[in-house]
Amino acid sequence: MRRGQVSIFVTCVVDQLFPEVGIAMTEVLERLGYRVDFRERQTCCGQPAFNSGYRDEARCLARHFLEVFRDAEFIVVPSGSCTSMIAHHFTELFPDDPSALAAAQHVANRTWEFSRFLLEVARVEDVGARFEGIVTYHDSCHALRELQVREGPRRLLANVRGLELREMDAAGECCGFGGTFAVKFADVSGAMARTKIDSILRTEAGTVVSVDSSCLMQLQGAMRRAGLGIRTMHLAEVLASR
Amino acid sequence: MNREAVLERVRMALGRKPGQPPESPPPAYLPNAGRSAEQRVALFTAALEELAGRVVRCPSRNAAREAVSALIAGKRTIASGASYLRACGITGIENVHSEFVDAAAYRQACADSDVGITSADYALADTGSLVMICGAEESRLVSLLPPAHIAVVPVSRLLESLDELLLRVPKPAAGTSSMVLITGPSRTADIEQILVRGVHGPGEVTVILVDD
Amino acid sequence: MSGAFIPLDSVRRTIADARLQTAIYTGTGRLIAKRQSTVGADTLPDYQELRDQAQRIKRHAVENLDHYLEQLESNVIAHGGHVAWCSSGAEVADFVLSLAKQRGARLIVKSKSMTTEEIDLNERLEHHQLEAVETDLGEYILQLAHERPYHIVAPALHKTRYDVADIFTERLGVEREVVIESQTRIARRVLREKFLAAGIGITGANFLVADSGAIVVVENEGNARLSSSAPAIHIAIAGIEKVIPRAQDLAVFLKLLGRSATGQPLTVYTSFLSGPRRPGEVDGPEEFHLVLLDNGRTRLLADARKRESLFCIRCGACLNHCPVYRKIGGHNYPWVYSGPIGAIITPQFHGVLKDPWLSYASSLCGACAEVCPVKIDIPRLLLDLRSEVVQARKWKGSTRVEQMAFRAFAWIASHPRVYARLGAFMAVVAPRGENGWLRRLPFFMRLGVLRKWMSQRDLPAPARQSFRQYWRGRPKEK
Numbered sequence: 062m063r064r065g066q067v068s069i070f071v072t073c074v075v076d077q078l079f080p081e082v083g084i085a086m087t088e089v090l091e092r093l094g095y096r097v098d099f100r101e102r103q104t105c106c107g108q109p110a111f112n113s114g115y116r117d118e119a120r121c122l123a124r125h126f127l128e129v130f131r132d133a134e135f136i137v138v139p140s141g142s143c144t145s146m147i148a149h150h151f152t153e154l155f156p157d158d159p160s161a162l163a164a165a166q167h168v169a170n171r172t173w174e175f176s177r178f179l180l181e182v183a184r185v186e187d188v189g190a191r192f193e194g195i196v197t198y199h200d201s202c203h204a205l206r207e208l209q210v211r212e213g214p215r216r217l218l219a220n221v222r223g224l225e226l227r228e229m230d231a232a233g234e235c236c237g238f239g240g241t242f243a244v245k246f247a248d249v250s251g252a253m254a255r256t257k258i259d260s261i262l263r264t265e266a267g268t269v270v271s272v273d274s275s276c277l278m279q280l281q282g283a284m285r286r287a288g289l290g291i292r293t294m295h296l297a298e299v300l301a302s303r
Numbered sequence: 304m305n306r307e308a309v310l311e312r313v314r315m316a317l318g319r320k321p322g323q324p325p326e327s328p329p330p331a332y333l334p335n336a337g338r339s340a341e342q343r344v345a346l347f348t349a350a351l352e353e354l355a356g357r358v359v360r361c362p363s364r365n366a367a368r369e370a371v372s373a374l375i376a377g378k379r380t381i382a383s384g385a386s387y388l389r390a391c392g393i394t395g396i397e398n399v400h401s402e403f404v405d406a407a408a409y410r411q412a413c414a415d416s417d418v419g420i421t422s423a424d425y426a427l428a429d430t431g432s433l434v435m436i437c438g439a440e441e442s443r444l445v446s447l448l449p450p451a452h453i454a455v456v457p458v459s460r461l462l463e464s465l466d467e468l469l470l471r472v473p474k475p476a477a478g479t480s481s482m483v484l485i486t487g488p489s490r491t492a493d494i495e496q497i498l499v500r501g502v503h504g505p506g507e508v509t510v511i512l513v514d515d
Numbered sequence: 516m517s518g519a520f521i522p523l524d525s526v527r528r529t530i531a532d533a534r535l536q537t538a539i540y541t542g543t544g545r546l547i548a549k550r551q552s553t554v555g556a557d558t559l560p561d562y563q564e565l566r567d568q569a570q571r572i573k574r575h576a577v578e579n580l581d582h583y584l585e586q587l588e589s590n591v592i593a594h595g596g597h598v599a600w601c602s603s604g605a606e607v608a609d610f611v612l613s614l615a616k617q618r619g620a621r622l623i624v625k626s627k628s629m630t631t632e633e634i635d636l637n638e639r640l641e642h643h644q645l646e647a648v649e650t651d652l653g654e655y656i657l658q659l660a661h662e663r664p665y666h667i668v669a670p671a672l673h674k675t676r677y678d679v680a681d682i683f684t685e686r687l688g689v690e691r692e693v694v695i696e697s698q699t700r701i702a703r704r705v706l707r708e709k710f711l712a713a714g715i716g717i718t719g720a721n722f723l724v725a726d727s728g729a730i731v732v733v734e735n736e737g738n739a740r741l742s743s744s745a746p747a748i749h750i751a752i753a754g755i756e757k758v759i760p761r762a763q764d765l766a767v768f769l770k771l772l773g774r775s776a777t778g779q780p781l782t783v784y785t786s787f788l789s790g791p792r793r794p795g796e797v798d799g800p801e802e803f804h805l806v807l808l809d810n811g812r813t814r815l816l817a818d819a820r821k822r823e824s825l826f827c828i829r830c831g832a833c834l835n836h837c838p839v840y841r842k843i844g845g846h847n848y849p850w851v852y853s854g855p856i857g858a859i860i861t862p863q864f865h866g867v868l869k870d871p872w873l874s875y876a877s878s879l880c881g882a883c884a885e886v887c888p889v890k891i892d893i894p895r896l897l898l899d900l901r902s903e904v905v906q907a908r909k910w911k912g913s914t915r916v917e918q919m920a921f922r923a924f925a926w927i928a929s930h931p932r933v934y935a936r937l938g939a940f941m942a943v944v945a946p947r948g949e950n951g952w953l954r955r956l957p958f959f960m961r962l963g964v965l966r967k968w969m970s971q972r973d974l975p976a977p978a979r980q981s982f983r984q985y986w987r988g989r990p991k992e993k
Contacts, residue, residue: 071982073928077938078975080982099986101935104928110921112879114901118925125929206881235838239878244967246876248523251971252530252842253878282972285952306588306600309809313581313755316817325579331763332568334561350780384797406797414711430781443744443798447737465770465781469763476594476727476762476789480799481744484785489737491699492777493653493671494679496542499699502652503706504737504784 064094064183068133070126070147070172072140073105074274082274085301086139086175093183102129108146111154112240120154127151127164135182136172139297141204141273144174149207174204176213176272176296187220192302195225197266199257199280200233201273214272214296221299229260238279254283261291269293333466343428343461344512350431354487355500356508364391367455367513371420372396374453374509378417381409381449385422385440391455391513393420410444419449419505423456425471426510429464430486433510437481446485452505454485457513521872526843535673539844542672543835549778550832550886559774568767570890573826576725576758580816583725583758584807590728594790596803603810604634607752610806611636611717612643618748620645620714624706626732626739627651628719629667629829630754630808632851636717647717648709650738652702659686665845666853668776668831673844706738716742716800720753721828722768723805726761729789730805733772733782740784749800751788754808756816756825762787768828771888775830811864821896824860826889833883833893839876849873855883859896867903874900916963935983942977951976 067090071083087097107122126147130136138144151165179185196218204210218226237243237253244250257280261269269291271277277293284291314321338346348358361367368391375398382401388394394401399420403409413419421441425434433454435441446452462468465484475482489504500506529535554562576583588598601607615623623640625631625647637658640647649658653671657664659682664670671679680693683701692698710716718739720730730751732739743749759768765787773779792799815824834840834854845853849870850861858873867874874897883893908914927934946953953974956965968974980988 076982077941077977080978080980080985083982084985099983101983101986102931104931104934105924107925107928110925112898112901113875113917113921114898114903114905115918115921115925116902116905118921121925122928202878202880202882206885233882235878235880235882237838237878239880241964242875242878243971244964245872246521246526246839247967247971248527248530249839249842249876250878253838254972256838256842278975279972282952282968282974285973286954286971305602305606306598308602309600309755309807309813310581310584312809312813313584313816316813317578317580319579319581321581323582325582326575328575328760329568329571331761331766332565333763333766403797409797414707432781437796437799438793439795442796443740447740447744466766469766473761473763474727475787476590476724476729480594480788480790480793480796480803482787483740484781484787486779486781486783486785489783490735491652493651493656493669494674494676494695494698495538496545496669496672497695499696502699502703502736502738503650503710503741 066096066098067135067137067178068098068100068130070103070106070130070136070138070143071099072138072143072274074278075139078278079274079295082139082295082297085295086137086297088301089188089297090137093185093188095183100129106143106146108143109240111146111150116154123151123154123165124161127161127168130168131164134171135178136168137175137178138172139175139272139274139295141174141201141208141210142275144172145203145207147172174208174210174272176210176217177208179217180213186216188217188300190300190302191222192299193223194268195227195264195266196268196270196299197227197229197261197264198232199229199236199269199271199276201271201276202235204272205233210272214270217296217300218270221302224299227264227266229264231260234260236276236279238275240275243279250279251283254279255287258284258287258289267291270296270299272296333470335466335470336463338428338463340458340461343463344458346428347426347431347461347512350429351487351508351510354431356431356487356510359509359511361511361513363515364513367511368392368396370511371453371455375399375418375420379415380418380420381412381416381445382420383422383441383445387422387457388420388455393455413444413448416449418451418453419445419447420453420455421446423454423460425468426456426461427464427468427484428461432484432486434468435483435485436475437479443481443483447504450501450505451507451509452485453509453511455511455513457515461512522847526847529844529847530842535844536842538673538675540841542669543841546669546777546831546835550775550835551778553774553778553780559770565767565771566888566890569771569888570826572759572764572767573889574823576760577756577816577822577825580755580758583760584755587723587725587728587758590726591790591805592728594728596728596790596805599804599806601806601808604636604639607634607806607808608636608639611640611715611750612645614748614750614804615645615715618714620748622709622713623647623715623717624650624709624713624742624746626718626734626742627654627670628717628752629664629851630719630752631717632664634808634810636752648706650706650710650742651734651736652699655702655706656682659683663846663851666831666834667829673846710741710745713746715748715750716746717750717752718743720751720757721772722765723753723758724762724765724787725758727789729762729787731765732786732788733769733784735783737784740786743786743788744799747800748802748804749788750804750806752806752808754810754812756812772828772830775832775886775888815860815863818863820899821859821863823891824863824896826891827856828889830888832886832888836882836886838880838882839878855893859893859900862900867900868907871904871908874904938977938981939984942979942981945977948976951978
């Protein structure tokens with residue numbers, strides 16, 4: 062089935078650290094019949110700068126993003142926090158610039174977090190994936206609270222053959238990443254990760270899945286430090302599995 | 304004192320002028336479910352018992368009097384000036400004191416009593432609350448100083464909820480300096496989150512609901 | 516952001532204290548569960564509607580505050596009370612002292628009021644040989660221990676029964692008692708005498724009702740009722756932002772306050788008090804004074820973007836749900852207001868540069884905003900404050916490195932070819948690690964943010980081939 066074209070914004074974290082997430086997302090989209098376009102001039106949405114209070118710098122990166130994705134019809138993003146930055150916070154950066162504001166609003170309406178794109182645009186709940194193992198799902202804060210992403214990924218995972226989905230208690234509790242918070246308040250961030258890991262351990266899952274690579278980076282880093290063999294995977298990677 | 308300075312800062316902060324009328328307030332939100340008297344009694348009983356309060360249903364004023372008698376046997380008891388208590392014959396029970404020489408004697412009696420008996424101006428079904436309005440009928444300390452509180456209330460005064468109360472009594476301050484909602488026995492969980500009853504107010508609350 | 520400003524040692528000690536961590540976590544955990552059970556779809560089906568109503572009413576009250584304050588004052592006076600307007604805590608203390616002196620009152624009983632903590636009222640009164648006794652059990656314990664509250668609603672969250680036993684023995688001279696019910700009885704006995712002997716009772720107020728000239732005080736113990744009923748003089752001290760327009764608005768707020776705070780549809784006592792006793796009433800205060808406090812609230816009021824901070828009804832739900840508060844506890848915040856609400860109002864009262872780290876002590880998870888009964892958008896306000904911190908510190912000393920780093924990154928990331936080349940370079944020179952993860956860094960890399968990251972977790976190494984490099988290598992479609 063031919064479906065049309067989507068542009069992907071892979072995010073700087075995926076691009077440089079976890080390219081397999083971008084590759085997996087591309088595979089899933091192409092299998093569904095989409096033509097995937099990767100605009101090479103993309104870099105970063107500016108969230109780290111914005112969250113640290115550097116609005117001028119964030120604005121600069123937002124402008125770059127708006128320019129790169131100017132006429133894209135669908136922008137699909139494997140990250141709840143980056144989607145939130147683009148769809149909710151870009152407009153806050155241009156209070157005195159009506160044309161940039163309009164461009165930001167235009168892009169906001171066309172930017173989709175990956176799981177929501179699958180469910181609400183592609184309208185699929187089963188991508189034909191297969192993954193053997195016990196999986197637990199972590200609700201990334203921005204995805205959960207700003208994009209209302211909760212049931213969607215769970216439905217998608219429930220349809221993966223061979224996958225047993227177990228719910229952890231307090232799935233919606235923050236993993237402790239929070240961008241620069243992870244280094245500015247490293248002790249607190251680490252303690253939050255360890256609390257999360259306790260919840261994960263109680264599910265006996267071998268894999269933790271989320272829609273945000275930064276959460277997964279935090280959790281995987283902390284679990285490895287604790288000597289645990291539990292691995293993390295992005296939702297896209299699970300859905301690409303055959 | 305500093306009235307003008309504070310008000311001036313408030314106005315400056317809001318960009319408002321002295322005497323400028325306010326915008327229209329949003330309409331009050333007082334939804335009401337409309338439950339029957341029996342449903343209210345059931346709700347009230349469940350709510351108050353959940354809080355370790357006790358509810359006794361009496362078919363008549365005489366029955367109420369007998370129930371109270373049994374509860375206060377051998378205990379120093381003070382009763383408020385509520386006319387309903389008189390009508391039930393409760394102020395006539397032997398060890399009940401309801402007449403006082405002056406306010407000081409009344410206060411001392413409250414401090415020395417084991418049980419305080421009142422009626423209530425209203426009761427609220429969904430929370431198991433008593434509504435005590437200070438005035439000729441009720442006062443404050445009777446339901447506060449003694450370690451046990453008994454309230455004798457006709458079912459006809461049982462309202463559904465706080466919404467209904469505020470619909471009936473939109474300006475409580477018009478008639479009293481004190482309207483208190485009492486919802487169960489006094490309690491605290493300040494130490495290790497462990498629940499203890501009867502901290503400063505009464506640790507025992509009994510409501511006698513009378514059908515008459 | 517310089518670490519020198521953050522109370523790092525204290526935070527580390529709190530996190531390392533297993534007993535304290537358990538106390539904070541289970542204490543807040545219980546409050547979370549209790550709230551959840553009373554705002555569910557079956558227990559409070561119109562919860563979201565109530566939040567909208569509450570926000571709407573508060574916004575209206577705050578945006579017309581001068582009108583409602585005047586209406587409040589006029590109604591208090593009509594019912595025989597007095598109103599004192601105070602710009603600062605010092606003025607409140609002066610007022611109380613002068614009144615106490617005029618009436619010859621030596622003993623004051625006080626019920627729980629964060630507003631009085633905010634202005635250190637007890638300390639100010641103590642210097643003048645006035646005995647001001649806290650009567651809320653948790654606050655009483657803390658007063659004996661000379662400590663600040665740990666939590667807006669559960670002040671002694673961090674104390675065990677053994678701590679309490681020590682405090683009572685030392686300060687009250689009683690025999691050591693570790694049973695909690697008995698400890699409570701000791702406090703009841705001691706404080707009962709104070710209530711009946713005190714010349715003045717001081718309470719706070721949860722709400723100030725403009726159309727009634729009344730205050731509303733909610734509590735569970737009965738100490739606020741006693742403080743406002745037994746002594747001849749009742750003084751209520753409240754911030755000006757506590758005003759609501761009508762008694763009927765209480766329906767909305769009272770439905771939200773108890774549930775959000777402790778999972779109670781109503782607290783045990785809800786007192787609606789409008790002045791001294793009326794003719795025909797046999798008890799109650801002979802004098803009533805309402806003290807309205809500014810203390811910087813008008814500054815918050817002036818900022819249209821952040822003014823919603825004043826909607827707060829002090830339920831404490833944001834504290835209970837905050838993963839940061841649940842790790843660092845109340846005493847690591849610089850002011851009496853802790854948790855997310857403390858993080859947004861402290862810099863507004865004291866200036867962003869006093870504790871510049873405070874608005875950064877959040878992962879922006881948004882759990883607070885989700886449970887705030889008056890829908891204060893705390894994460895947005897934190898972001899606004901962070902931006903103000905950066906503006907205020909531009910090119911001043913300690914954050915220079917950080918500022919340059921963000922500037923540099925902004926430049927690089929708006930020049931894609933530079934960005935791509937830099938990424939490729941990092942991938943080549945970075946250590947490989949095991950399976951792409953680094954347990955240790957080479958010594959010359961153990962600085963700044965990298966060292967901080969590594970203190971808690973392993974670090975991912977840059978991928979050998981970035982996504983953009985992979986994409987370049989894909990066969991092109993026709």
